[in-house]
Amino acid sequence: MRVSRIVLLLAVAAVCGCRPQVGQNERPDATATPSSTAVVLDAEREEKTAERDSAPISMAGKKDAKPVSEMSTVANQPAPTAPAADRYRGSGREKEVAKSQIDALQMQLKTMPAENRRLVIQQPNAAPGFAPQLEGIAGHGAGPGEGGDKFAHVENNPFRAVADEPLSTFSIDVDTASYAKIRSYLIDHHQLPPQGAVRVEELINYFTYDYETPTDQNPFAANVEAAACPWNSEHRLVRIGIKGKEIANADRPATNLVFLLDVSGSMNNSRKLPLLKQGMKLLVDQLGENDKVAIVVYAGAAGMVLNSTSGDDKSTIMEALDRLQAGGSTNGGQGIALAYQAATENFIKGGVNRVILCTDGDFNVGVTSTSDLVTMAAEKAKSGVFLSVMGFGTGNHNDAMMEELSGKANGNYAFIDTITEAKKVLVEQMSGTLTTIAKDVKIQIEFNPTKVAAYRLVGYENRLLANADFNDDKKDAGEIGAGHCVTAFYEIVPASVESPVTTAKVDDLKYQSTRDITPAADSDELLTLKIRYKQPDEDESSLISVGVKDSGNRFAQASGDFQFAAGVAMFGMLLREGDQDAKVNLDEITELVSNNVGDDSYRGEFLKIVQAAKTLKK
Incomplete structure (x- = not known):
């Protein structure tokens, strides 16, 4: 069965005029020239999944965490496709050919089970200046300037x-x-x-x-x-x-924290999941016996990997963080719902109750619209559980969504690009970050x-x-x-x-007088x-x-x-x-x-x- 699927993938690649190779790279080399575009489809060997009896994402550990029914497949979910307009560039016939090839490949892939294998398809003869944008398939953006990061349009305030x-x-x-x-x-x-x-x-x-x-x-x-x-x-x-x-940190009220961590495939980058782990460890080091931490992760599905644990039990929390690995697509909406559920179940009256969402980008599975996510977070905030959002990495970073999400959920929003920034936000300004x-x-x-x-x-x-x-x-x-x-x-x-504002001449009001100076x-x-x-x-x-x-x-x-x-x-x-x-x-x-x-x-x-x-x- 495994061989037949490889043959099928090779055939699909041949239709696209591509040269397939089986490799371990998760995404295209950022330094590749336009004539060598790599498409990465996340997967790992099925045998390794079986050997990881308590998969890296699903860690009951010492706290007997209760993974959701879909948790065993989190690391193996195929990443979703990006909109056609975001998947390719070029002009005229190049665009049409690229779109048809990409769509044909994706239709074939959608009919296949989520096998645990990575396939890297090289496209060595692309036209100059033409680079199909398939980062959405791999869960990766192309970096600054490549259209992956999303920002809200803002007009400067006028006089x-x-x-x-x-x-x-x-x-x-x-x-x-x-x-x-x-x-x-x-x-x-x-x-x-x-x-x-x-x-x-x-x-x-x-x-x-x-x-x-x-x-x-x-x-x-x-x-x-x-x-x-x-x-x-x-x-x-x-x-x-x-x-x-x-x-002061010693005077903080008791704290109930839920780490909501993105472990989708696009987090497999030194500036993403490894930095996220380091940052969360810095925060855990500041916690004490009056604090509690639960860990929820999400990729293709969401699951609890660590039930609420005393801040004194640092080794258990650190172990849970160490075992996290990246893989799959990004179902952030499901993760948010589960994180709020965990925070509500462990609610501390008169204390700090907060979800800390750490992610590199867009949600592309489940509840994905910004309005739906914001509505859900705003509703949950009424219960007294606030939200902090930490962004990581570039390429598919949805800055506009994160800012709006944190704002409507009684929270704050920081971008962590270095360990120094992690220390600033999570150690030096810990009380400000956590305590409203x-x-x-x-x-x-x-x-x-x-x-x-x-x-x-x-x-x-x-x-x-x-x-x-x-x-x-x-x-x-x-x-x-x-x-x-x-x-x-x-x-x-x-x-x-002289004022820079030119007041437009309008007729005097019939039913009102102008404002009088008091x-x-x-x-x-x-x-x-x-x-x-x-x-x-x-x-x-x-x-x-x-x-x-x-x-x-x-x-x-x-x-x-x-x-x-x-x-x-x-x-x-x-x-x-x-x-x-x-x-x-x-x-x-x-x-x-x-x-x-x-x-x-x-x-x-x-x-x-x-x-x-x-x-x-x-």
């Missing part, structure tokens, strides 16, 4: 006239994935990142700042500073900073029309809220973890300066800052409100943190290439940032990233 829109409302964001992703593009792949990968607020929030911590019952303190705008001297720049109360101190945090600014003609929010484009959402406790918003810093900049056009507008206040938030276990929000005056400081008089953060914002704006940011340049950013690095190694690294971008933009 808005205060006369027309005096309120600005948005959800806070503590994610840092965009910064690490950009670093990976610039440093590792020597490419400028796609504009969709650049979320300015995540670049700014990657760093910590010396903000005042709360001294009252509130879980965070608000810090506001104003100075001249460094990229437009006629404008003002207002920085809003929020600092969450800090909680406030949820559904919203900011609303009301600008004084006698002081401000126009404004624009720098970043947070996909975190904008309707003004009415601010007082609606049913509307979801962002979460703040212990010790987290959140920063937002507004570029403000003073009332004395006595409060005659004060020295530039704006009013309002913040709404909920305690992690409550459904009713609290309000913080404070009037803000402009100190009139020049940019050089601003604090070092203000100047550094402004430099990071300028860098993000430059990468986004907005028309209104044309005056920003890398030389100015380098000079500005270098004066405010100090002994912070992360700020020092940022200078290297700026230099890498400068080299690529020459």
